Amino acid sequence: MASERSALFIFFGGTGDLAYRKLYPSLFNLYQKGTLREKFAVVGTARDKLTDEKFREKVQKSIGSDSKEAEKFISHFYYEAHDVTDKAHYSVLKERAVELDKKYKLQGNQIFYLSMAPNFFGTVAGYLRSEGLVNDKGFSRLVIEKPFGRDYDSAKALNEALAQSFDEEQIFRIDHYLGKEMIQNIEALRFGNTIIESLWNNRYIDNIQVTLSEKLGVEERASYYDKSGALRDMVQNHIMQIVSLLAMEQPVAFTDSDIRAEKVKALRSLRVYNVAEAATNFVRGQYDAGGKINPYREEDNVPADSNTETFVAGKLMFDNYRWSGTPFYIRTGKVLADKFTRVDVVFKKPLVDIFSFPGSSTSKPLDTNVLTLYIEPKAGFALKINAKNNDQGFQTAPVTMEYFVDPEDSKKTPEPYERLLHDALKGDGTNFSSWQEVSYAWKFVDQIRKVWDLQQPNFPNYTPGSMGPAAADELIERDHRQWVYRLNK
Numbered sequence: 001m002a003s004e005r006s007a008l009f010i011f012f013g014g015t016g017d018l019a020y021r022k023l024y025p026s027l028f029n030l031y032q033k034g035t036l037r038e039k040f041a042v043v044g045t046a047r048d049k050l051t052d053e054k055f056r057e058k059v060q061k062s063i064g065s066d067s068k069e070a071e072k073f074i075s076h077f078y079y080e081a082h083d084v085t086d087k088a089h090y091s092v093l094k095e096r097a098v099e100l101d102k103k104y105k106l107q108g109n110q111i112f113y114l115s116m117a118p119n120f121f122g123t124v125a126g127y128l129r130s131e132g133l134v135n136d137k138g139f140s141r142l143v144i145e146k147p148f149g150r151d152y153d154s155a156k157a158l159n160e161a162l163a164q165s166f167d168e169e170q171i172f173r174i175d176h177y178l179g180k181e182m183i184q185n186i187e188a189l190r191f192g193n194t195i196i197e198s199l200w201n202n203r204y205i206d207n208i209q210v211t212l213s214e215k216l217g218v219e220e221r222a223s224y225y226d227k228s229g230a231l232r233d234m235v236q237n238h239i240m241q242i243v244s245l246l247a248m249e250q251p252v253a254f255t256d257s258d259i260r261a262e263k264v265k266a267l268r269s270l271r272v273y274n275v276a277e278a279a280t281n282f283v284r285g286q287y288d289a290g291g292k293i294n295p296y297r298e299e300d301n302v303p304a305d306s307n308t309e310t311f312v313a314g315k316l317m318f319d320n321y322r323w324s325g326t327p328f329y330i331r332t333g334k335v336l337a338d339k340f341t342r343v344d345v346v347f348k349k350p351l352v353d354i355f356s357f358p359g360s361s362t363s364k365p366l367d368t369n370v371l372t373l374y375i376e377p378k379a380g381f382a383l384k385i386n387a388k389n390n391d392q393g394f395q396t397a398p399v400t401m402e403y404f405v406d407p408e409d410s411k412k413t414p415e416p417y418e419r420l421l422h423d424a425l426k427g428d429g430t431n432f433s434s435w436q437e438v439s440y441a442w443k444f445v446d447q448i449r450k451v452w453d454l455q456q457p458n459f460p461n462y463t464p465g466s467m468g469p470a471a472a473d474e475l476i477e478r479d480h481r482q483w484v485y486r487l488n489k
Helices: 016-030 052-063 067-076 086-103 118-128 152-163 181-191 217-248 256-268 275-281 407-412 416-428 435-452 470-477
Strands: 005-012 040-046 077-081 110-114 140-142 171-172 206-213 282-285 311-316 328-333 341-346 370-376 379-386 396-404
Touching: 005 016, 005 086, 016 040, 016 052, 016 067, 016 416, 040 086, 052 067, 052 077, 086 118, 110 118, 118 140, 118 152, 118 341, 152 217, 152 470, 171 416, 171 435, 181 217, 181 370, 206 217, 206 435, 217 256, 217 328, 217 435, 256 435, 275 282, 275 435, 282 435, 282 470, 328 470
Parallel strands: 005 040, 005 110, 040 077, 110 140, 140 171, 206 328
Antiparallel strands: 206 341, 282 311, 311 328, 341 370, 370 379, 379 396
16 A cells, blocks of 8 residues: 655646646546545646636546546645736735645645746746745655756756755656656666676677657647757757666665766766767758658748757767767657657677688578667567577577566556656655756757757758658768667668
């Protein structure tokens, strides 16, 4: 049985798409599993004028249940029309918070969830502190959605604004990829298996590939996306977090502080490229027309001359003892062949291939061993090894050993936002980004962005349904390697 937790949740942006689509259903899952029962309350805030009753109707629709249990759950929901820039509104919010704390015996525990435009983060944090909503009676935690800044300078300014009102251990920066089952399995795979961790270094691993492929285009996010692009939207946060888990050293203990410390060390050793290196080791793309897909520049709310990238591929190098000389290849993009996330760990071949005899017509070189982590949509592992086939003579052939999470078990797997809300309740920052992680990621990405801003790209340069521009293949082939996942292989 889950341990019951008590807290007041205040959602800024409480009538937004994310709240209805992800946050409230995740809270309902926690309620059904016993993490939330009687001692919790939720206040949704936004500019909309809603009564508590109307708000509850919308919440009930979002969780998709009209059971007695659902009715009891939504009875804990309340609404306050709120202008985040109006100091007076925080006094009203504080009155409601005090009232609900007493009614539900919440012991002063509070989680402030900011699901809104990032330019208001500092304003909200400041007023929460100055107007007395942050109290010393229980815990007060600030959960923030991405993006956390648009470059290092803006992220640093935002962090300094938040630090005036909240300590670092009170700030929980959401990256929903860290809530995914198989992302969290990276640590179990590495540090729970001697056979894996003993080989997890540059002596045995040739390269590591991380692919985040999206099948859809920008859709209704075009206004935001055109100011961001794939580098800021996907690489700076999701990909850098995955890479840090793959590259980190074993922590002293499985605690949030120890894990974060090792991730920071890994990111500190990530080579920040100079201008020439950035231009050589990173490529970008923008999709053209294909099938029913319009060219990116013809999407709604996208300028006709936009140079925003919808695809990125690059090579990362870590200058440390474990990974020196072993490249990490990354790629992500819109309207690619399919929607999936995977990590391919490519091992080195034996120094001597005794099965490939010179001049022999019956033998062929050994295949490369590859460990694949399937993150989504299916979850599991696959290990490709070499074995003798059943034919006459002696020939080797690749054999794949696989494990995939059972579909029935998958239904029981907590959604990423459910996991992260649960962790925020516990005060566990393991699966949230620390400021140091964010800062090192921005410093690396800013250098790539700086170089790209000096160049005029040849866009559009890839077709929907492909795996990106030809330059992405050329990037890895230049190192005499190839992508493990590729079309028409």
